[in-house]
Amino acid sequence: MANRDLYGALPGPQGGDIGGLLAEVLADMPDAQLHGLQGIARLRDIPRGGVVVTEGGRPDEIGYLIHGALGMQKQLPDGRVHIIGLLVPTDMYGRLFDGPAAYDIVALTDARVLAFPRDAFERILVSSPEIERRFLVNVLDELDSAREWILLMGGHKIVERLASFLLILLRRMLRGGRHRVPGAPVTVRIPIRRVDLAHYLGTTPESVSRALHELEGQGLVRLRDAYEIEIADLPGLVRVSGADHLGAERAG
Amino acid sequence: MANRDLYGALPGPQGGDIGGLLAEVLADMPDAQLHGLQGIARLRDIPRGGVVVTEGGRPDEIGYLIHGALGMQKQLPDGRVHIIGLLVPTDMYGRLFDGPAAYDIVALTDARVLAFPRDAFERILVSSPEIERRFLVNVLDELDSAREWILLMGGHKIVERLASFLLILLRRMLRGGRHRVPGAPVTVRIPIRRVDLAHYLGTTPESVSRALHELEGQGLVRLRDAYEIEIADLPGLVRVSGADHLGAERAG
DNA sequence: AGATAACATTGACGGTGGTCAATGCCTGAC
DNA sequence: GTCAGGCATTGACCACCGTCAATGTTATCT
CATH class of the missing domain: 1.10.10.10 (Winged helix-like DNA-binding domain superfamily/Winged helix DNA-binding domain)
Known part of the structure; x- marks a missing residue:
């Protein structure tokens, strides 16, 4: 089956309109901050099965998913695979201020991400309390999603x-x-x-x-x-x- | 069975030695900040079964668990109960910058918590980037724990x-x-x-x-x-x- | 100490779902 | 069009676990 069947036709801005994507993903962010981020953002396309972040490796980038689906997955010793998180467009991946990734992040469909070099993103975060607060709330939401999922698994x-x-x-x-x-x-x-x-x-x-x-x-x-x-x-x-x-x- | 059997004899400082508890819980925090927190902290003892935070209610306090065990639990419509998070000493509970709690937090054993009024805690957080960064890492760790638990439930x-x-x-x-x-x-x-x-x-x-x-x-x-x-x-x-x-x- | 309550354990039974295998469906290649 | 490959679906069988019920065990109370 073709991967393109797993998501609809590509909506919204194509190609290099990074500003538009940023505005969509980070809605109502103050313009000055947006501009700072825009300079370091980069679009990446990843084919299905492609690995975005490897377990144990220090992730060198922070990214927002534009379309497609990513999975946070863990390979068990006995060969089974377990997906512990599903990322859909506007979700974020990557870790800040922290050690190696605990899980692989792989593309479950062909996907497109908006990627930031980790260190640059961290610098901007440190320099801008607004973005950091926003990011904190982001993480809190993710935590809620995770807990919701725990409930589901029960x-x-x-x-x-x-x-x-x-x-x-x-x-x-x-x-x-x-x-x-x-x-x-x-x-x-x-x-x-x-x-x-x-x-x-x-x-x-x-x-x-x-x-x-x-x-x-x-x-x-x-x-x-x-x-x-x-x-x-x-x-x-x-x-x-x-x-x-x-x-x-x-x-x- | 007596509740006291569920955890060991109470170690460490008793009574009103809040400074000692804070130092234990928030290790290597700069002294000035510690002092700010110390002024607003309050010890609370909660009997087993006691409700610390109610689902849907805006939690009015942030707390650190000193001893005992708390559970984040959700009551399902059919009467079943599901515990989606277990809090052990040094863990934090309560939500910042955010809406109503999504789950009850109840004492699974007799417990003692170090509680901060929510608004005061938020003010300190906003005024001190160090504490906020620390808190962010805290939340990131919780997220990891949650994901680990999802893996377990699989x-x-x-x-x-x-x-x-x-x-x-x-x-x-x-x-x-x-x-x-x-x-x-x-x-x-x-x-x-x-x-x-x-x-x-x-x-x-x-x-x-x-x-x-x-x-x-x-x-x-x-x-x-x-x-x-x-x-x-x-x-x-x-x-x-x-x-x-x-x-x-x-x-x- | 004896009684009682709260909890943990053990046993029996039936249903859900994991496993293995076969079949069906759709897509893309030639 | 035909073929092959990748998935999804369906079926049969059996292990595992949820349910209900009974029994053990431990702590508290008088």
């Missing part, structure tokens, strides 16, 4: 986990600006292959498949194709997920 | 998860300054009850019990009592855990 049954995953995807999509047309059915696009999703949910591709089709059997979703999921019964999906993901949305 | 078999848990406990203990006597057998103390541990590992007390005794049957650990676990075969335990927790320790 759901024993795979259908639960899958439903939670779909809801999280949906929430990110709605927040991501692309507001839905009132009449049209809501669909979410699973941005990665079954194997990777399985590794992410802590299970197997087979079980993912079964769970997905069980949800379809219950009339909660409809599979337009393997990646395009139409949400048919949102409250039902929430009920199956066990947790109140949309409650969290309302509160936020 | 281990399908309970024995795997339990072994990982014991290794994480062991690592924290070794790092916590209390260095072991070379000849003596290494033991870790599980700081919480079976039920809570089960909720933490995403399983049931029964399964935890079985897994623990299976590890004992394989000669990897010895149970001195329900809470005091003697590590008999460290490499074996690492092997069962699946992940290379001690590798991470070596690399760090």
Whole structure:
């Protein structure tokens, strides 16, 4: 299957319009700071399977994902792979003020990132309290996401986990600006292959498949194709997920 | 069972020696800053089951745990409880620059915390880049812990998860300054009850019990009592855990 | 000391999901 | 068009664990 099928047609600015990308990614940042960052940013394209950061290596760059999907993954001694974090556009990767990376970061689809040399980024952070505060909040959000994921992984049954995953995807999509047309059915696009999703949910591709089709059997979703999921019964999906993901949305 | 059995006899300064506690918790902080914090700190004792921060409520305090154990937990609609984070002494709780808490924080044992009013703490943070940087690194570490936990939750078999848990406990203990006597057998103390541990590992007390005794049957650990676990075969335990927790320790 | 409560452990049973194997579907190459 | 490769799906089987119930164990109270 072609990688381009895993994400939609490339929207937004093409080529070297780094300023536009920055503005999108770091919305409402003061212009002066933006300009400082712009000078050192660089666009990079990474084919699926490409390694962005290697475990144990000191990451030499900080980056924002423009499109595609990245996975933070760990190779277990027995050969199994586990994905402990999924990065979607506008997410950040890389570590600051700190030691070697604890996990590989690999491209789960063809991807494009906006990369900053680590040291330059750190200098800007130190020199600008505003950006640093912003970054801190960024990290706090990531921490929340991680904890949300822990909660998800605690759901024993795979259908639960899958439903939670779909809801999280949906929430990110709605927040991501692309507001839905009132009449049209809501669909979410699973941005990665079954194997990777399985590794992410802590299970197997087979079980993912079964769970997905069980949800379809219950009339909660409809599979337009393997990646395009139409949400048919949102409250039902929430009920199956066990947790109140949309409650969290309302509160936020 | 008495709560006091869940943690050792209270070591260190008693009563109002807040300066001593602060120095312990926030080691190598510049004295001037320390003094600023000292003025607003307050000791609080919380009985087991007591709620420190309520989900949805704006937490009005930031705190460091002095002893005992706190759990970040979420009540699911169907009545199940899930613990998504375990706090042990020197860990921090509470959120800065941000909205309502996403989870309850409850005392899993009788506990003592060093609490700061949230706004005062934020002011100090804003006025002191050093403390803020320190705090940022703190949060980054928490993020790492959370990710480590996600990895743990991915281990399908309970024995795997339990072994990982014991290794994480062991690592924290070794790092916590209390260095072991070379000849003596290494033991870790599980700081919480079976039920809570089960909720933490995403399983049931029964399964935890079985897994623990299976590890004992394989000669990897010895149970001195329900809470005091003697590590008999460290490499074996690492092997069962699946992940290379001690590798991470070596690399760090 | 005896009674009681809280907790941990052990046992039996059934369902969920991991594993292995086969089949189906779609894409790209020639 | 045909073929081959990469995925997704489906099916069969069995280990593992969640559930329910009973029993052990330890600490607290009078």
